[in-house]
Amino acid sequence: MLELPKNRRTPVTPQMSVRVAILGGIALVLFAVVFFRLWYLQILSGDKYLAQANDNRIRDVAVAAPRGEIVARNGTTLVDNRVAIAAQIEPRRLPAEGPEREALYRRLGAVIKMTPARIAEEVKSQTAVLPYANVTVKADVSRSIYQYLVERQAQFPGVTVERVFLRSYPYHELAAHLFGMVGQLSEADQKSAAFRGVKGGTIVGKDGLEYTYDRYLRGKSGASRIQVDAMGRPKGQVTVRPPVRGQRLKLSIDLGLEQAGQEAMASAGGIPITDGVKNRGGAFVAMDPRNGEILAMGSYPSFDPNLFAKPIETSVYNRLNSEEAGSPLLNRAIASVYPSGSTFKLVTATAALESGAISAGAIVNDPGSIQIGNITFENSGKLANGPIDLRTALKVSSDVYFYRLGAQLDGYKGEPLQSWASRFGLGSRTGIDLPGEAAGTVPSPQWRNDLFKQKLTDRPWSIGDNVNMSVGQGDLQVTPLQIATAYSALVNHGKVVTPHVGLEVEDSLGRSLQRIEPGVTRRIAIQEGTRTAILEGLKRAAGEAGGTSADVFRGFPYTVYGKTGTAERPGQADQSWYVAYVDDPIRPIVVAVTVEQGGFGAETAAPAVRLILSQWFGVKGKLVRGSSATR
Amino acid sequence: MSAKRAGGVIRPVRDLSALVAPGPGFGQRLRLDPLLLLAVIGLGVCSVITVASATVDDIPGQPNYYLYRQLIYFGVGLLLMFAVSRIDYSRLRELKFGLYGLMIFSILAVLALGAASRGSRRWIELPLINFQPSELGKLLLVVALSAFAVDRARRIGDRDTTARIMLLALIPAALVMIQPDLGTGLVYLVIALATLFIAGTPWTHFAALGALFAIAVTLTLVVAPAVGVEVLKPYQVNRLTAFLNPSDNPANESYQLNQSRIAIGSGERTGRSLRILTLAKNLYGALIAGGLVAMLMFQVFVNIGMTIGIMPITGIPLPLMSFGGSSVLVTLLAVGLLQSIHAQGRDSASGKGFGSTF
Numbered sequence: 009m010l011e012l013p014k015n016r017r018t019p020v021t022p023q024m025s026v027r028v029a030i031l032g033g034i035a036l037v038l039f040a041v042v043f044f045r046l047w048y049l050q051i052l053s054g055d056k057y058l059a060q061a062n063d064n065r066i067r068d069v070a071v072a073a074p075r076g077e078i079v080a081r082n083g084t085t086l087v088d089n090r091v092a093i094a095a096q097i098e099p100r101r102l103p104a105e106g107p108e109r110e111a112l113y114r115r116l117g118a119v120i121k122m123t124p125a126r127i128a129e130e131v132k133s134q135t136a137v138l139p140y141a142n143v144t145v146k147a148d149v150s151r152s153i154y155q156y157l158v159e160r161q162a163q164f165p166g167v168t169v170e171r172v173f174l175r176s177y178p179y180h181e182l183a184a185h186l187f188g189m190v191g192q193l194s195e196a197d198q199k200s201a202a203f204r205g206v207k208g209g210t211i212v213g214k215d216g217l218e219y220t221y222d223r224y225l226r227g228k229s230g231a232s233r234i235q236v237d238a239m240g241r242p243k244g245q246v247t248v249r250p251p252v253r254g255q256r257l258k259l260s261i262d263l264g265l266e267q268a269g270q271e272a273m274a275s276a277g278g279i280p281i282t283d284g285v286k287n288r289g290g291a292f293v294a295m296d297p298r299n300g301e302i303l304a305m306g307s308y309p310s311f312d313p314n315l316f317a318k319p320i321e322t323s324v325y326n327r328l329n330s331e332e333a334g335s336p337l338l339n340r341a342i343a344s345v346y347p348s349g350s351t352f353k354l355v356t357a358t359a360a361l362e363s364g365a366i367s368a369g370a371i372v373n374d375p376g377s378i379q380i381g382n383i384t385f386e387n388s389g390k391l392a393n394g395p396i397d398l399r400t401a402l403k404v405s406s407d408v409y410f411y412r413l414g415a416q417l418d419g420y421k422g423e424p425l426q427s428w429a430s431r432f433g434l435g436s437r438t439g440i441d442l443p444g445e446a447a448g449t450v451p452s453p454q455w456r457n458d459l460f461k462q463k464l465t466d467r468p469w470s471i472g473d474n475v476n477m478s479v480g481q482g483d484l485q486v487t488p489l490q491i492a493t494a495y496s497a498l499v500n501h502g503k504v505v506t507p508h509v510g511l512e513v514e515d516s517l518g519r520s521l522q523r524i525e526p527g528v529t530r531r532i533a534i535q536e537g538t539r540t541a542i543l544e545g546l547k548r549a550a551g552e553a554g555g556t557s558a559d560v561f562r563g564f565p566y567t568v569y570g571k572t573g574t575a576e577r578p579g580q581a582d583q584s585w586y587v588a589y590v591d592d593p594i595r596p597i598v599v600a601v602t603v604e605q606g607g608f609g610a611e612t613a614a615p616a617v618r619l620i621l622s623q624w625f626g627v628k629g630k631l632v633r634g635s636s637a638t639r
Numbered sequence: 640m641s642a643k644r645a646g647g648v649i650r651p652v653r654d655l656s657a658l659v660a661p662g663p664g665f666g667q668r669l670r671l672d673p674l675l676l677l678a679v680i681g682l683g684v685c686s687v688i689t690v691a692s693a694t695v696d697d698i699p700g701q702p703n704y705y706l707y708r709q710l711i712y713f714g715v716g717l718l719l720m721f722a723v724s725r726i727d728y729s730r731l732r733e734l735k736f737g738l739y740g741l742m743i744f745s746i747l748a749v750l751a752l753g754a755a756s757r758g759s760r761r762w763i764e765l766p767l768i769n770f771q772p773s774e775l776g777k778l779l780l781v782v783a784l785s786a787f788a789v790d791r792a793r794r795i796g797d798r799d800t801t802a803r804i805m806l807l808a809l810i811p812a813a814l815v816m817i818q819p820d821l822g823t824g825l826v827y828l829v830i831a832l833a834t835l836f837i838a839g840t841p842w843t844h845f846a847a848l849g850a851l852f853a854i855a856v857t858l859t860l861v862v863a864p865a866v867g868v869e870v871l872k873p874y875q876v877n878r879l880t881a882f883l884n885p886s887d888n889p890a891n892e893s894y895q896l897n898q899s900r901i902a903i904g905s906g907e908r909t910g911r912s913l914r915i916l917t918l919a920k921n922l923y924g925a926l927i928a929g930g931l932v933a934m935l936m937f938q939v940f941v942n943i944g945m946t947i948g949i950m951p952i953t954g955i956p957l958p959l960m961s962f963g964g965s966s967v968l969v970t971l972l973a974v975g976l977l978q979s980i981h982a983q984g985r986d987s988a989s990g991k992g993f994g995s996t997f
Contacts, residue, residue, distance in 0.1 A: 023839050024925065025917075031836065031929065032913050038940045045947045163702075 071247070072211060073227030074173045076254030078187060080263040081511065083518060087187050090176040090317070093154045093169055095120050096142040099135050101166035116167055119153055120146045130319070137194045141209030147174060147318035173211070174317040181310035183266050185339035186442065186509055188216020189316050217257065217509060220441045224513045227254030255521060258512040260301035265294055268623030273308035275631055276616035277584070277603035288612070290603040291340035291488045294620055297496035297589065297598045300505030300526050302440070304620065305489070311336040342440060345448045345485035346602060349573030349585045349609065350405045350638070352480030354498060354542060357398055359428035360413045361538040363420060368398045368541035374408040380475055385411045388574065388638050402545025405556045405572060405638040407479050414478025418471045425474060426452040431532040432494035433504055434486050440507040441524070448490060451483035481576060492600035495587050497532060498539060499598065504530040546571055550588065557586065560614040560634035566590050566625055570617070572609025572638065581605035586613035590621060597624055610634025671724060672915060672981045679974050682959040683713050690962045705962055712964045716971030723975030724982060732923055735786035739807070742779040745772035746814045771965035773815045773823045777934055778969050780811060780830050785926035788838040792922060801844045805831055822955035826937055833933030837916070837926050915977050918984035928980050931973045
């Protein structure tokens, strides 16, 4: 299209040529300015921006370490890790609040099947706790969703998919109450001593064994350096420091015994017995009396902790917390306090014998009831046991015998009943390696009178309080674990063990790294005569005709020392208790079971204990309900 | 020649088809400047790609919503461009009052019934397109203003002429600024200045205009806020003043490379347009070409300038790059006009001898 100058003919005057030239000049200058600016940005400031750009481009990312496994005594894995893909939101990279973000939530919600409102809610609540961490909107997405999101990162600004480790519980409901949950370390928790130096957002134990042994289980987060482009899309990854898997925690829990305990609770207590009560909550504790190792511990009803591995539906969570469903999340073995019923007679007997209020051989007449002050205290069903000594009183669980002791010990110097209760560990935490333990209550004159002064109760202490306490009633509140610990102390000649579930810390191959030492062991001075007299009574109760649980243990090949308990609780059916000791030289065991609204001790708790002991000693289990209607 | 001029000035043209230059039957095949066409198409392709990738997430489920729209705009725009390039632009002079009136009317219509978007009223919602009259107004202003300037070509040195032309531009500029659309208003002023400049207005007038402008700026930015009158909205002031203290944004390399490519493409177009200016068969063509060049140049400079931090941020679309029906159509119309000027300039140069209307 070039033409020769002679062909060109324009109306351009000389003046206009100058002007056009000037216009061209201006255009040239303007574009020159633009190019200079670009040159300046690119070349002159290149180094500066290169550094900044590199800053933007390289992101250090913590790589979660898999938490250590939790295994049973025999090495069977109880808590494992499962690799899952989590859809996460990086709040900093989200589009600004407004229609754009809403559109993103809608798109994401359609993919991961969540309502946009729920996503917004998760982002809001999780950033409130952990302002700088990624928000996990869905902890476990399918492979196809993962690929969908990875391939369309541009469409989902601020959304990332991460490989995460989720806890998995292959035995589902088994021992669920022991493990506790894991979750991201919140800013508030970061300040606590347990998590000093741990980065916010790291997955840590929030409860249960996961919390207690977090420093072993946690492992060490690795670091990787991710190269991202200007849009924040990952381009490549360099692992700077590989994550270190957490150590393995071996529990003292015997898998078979734990299963037996759970089944026993279901079969002995879970089935409707006579009334219409459907869910008889309860707990069992099996312990090695010599060292406090918990061989089995459980709370009924249980739940499947797998539900908590990913964000749980509110409705499910509410149901797990509801009383109608039996409050499955509650660990009744350590966190529920109940009157202990006649299982407390161990303490009353010890207190009376040690304080000299009575001798083991002293005969007391039990006419079925006793008048103390102006109140008549009765045996269950006004059953008269006649003249009995301590051993027989324990065997038949005579309330009148112990009422007398309670009345007698009231006002005694040093309050032997209260002080022996405390020495056996009642009224204070046992120190088990699980958070959330309840201390319970040992009522004393001072305790009640203080309450009365603060107008929190309607009357001061009276002798009736001591009488009620002597049979484990009244204001006494204990946990099943405390009862197991107290009986262990007796059989141990006064050594009060600290119960514990954690046994050993091992490496991932199962080599022992560290034995978990339970806390200090207390000693209480129990005379041998006292011990043998009480044990004799307990042996007769479980093994001699007429004993409260003798029919339950009929045919059981091991000698059982057992005590029934039937706790009266206002407004509901009696609570069944049973605590047993088997004096095996190799495998001694103390088992305590309680069943809420389970009726008499021999009715539900003792049969459950028989089932548990059967498992422990390899005997064929048999559900035998006792007929004793004693407390 | 004089008869033609008389007819050209006075005869009212009601039939728009009369504007269309005779086709190949007239003996001349259509001549488009190939380089300008190439630049336009190149920029168009860039624009479509950029728009497609930038807006893929904007409407859920319709990733290509904006892409298709932009493609349609370009398609229609190119057709319009070819159509306009065949128009005898000289006849537009006869329509100057109508065009000017149409511009004022449409801008007023926006103020009356326009759709508000993010605080501004700039659009009229039509079935297929949100029509932005101020965009079309740029083109109409170039055409009308050039016509007025040609009418007073002999008295171009008069203060009166300069004042009138400036006034003719200031009215729509003010109306557009009310919308508020400061950037487009500035484009109108630039068009007026360019038209005056090409038409030959004395330097002294420009100096006076410059002084007036400086006073106006001082009044709006310094004096008015001091006495509590808000002429510019706070965001406008912020944008205007913020760039005076630039914090260098480390925009990434590819982004800047893109900007460079656009600058090169736009520079190419500006160069071609200036060449067309010199090719024009008459003063009117030269003035239109000059006005359009200034318009496109200003827009490109401001838009790229703002992205690289040397100009304040305004809503001026980058011709042919930004998404938007009005902008794309108007820019292609403008290119069509330039092509028309080019084709006819070449026709008259090679065929009929001196074809000026003077």
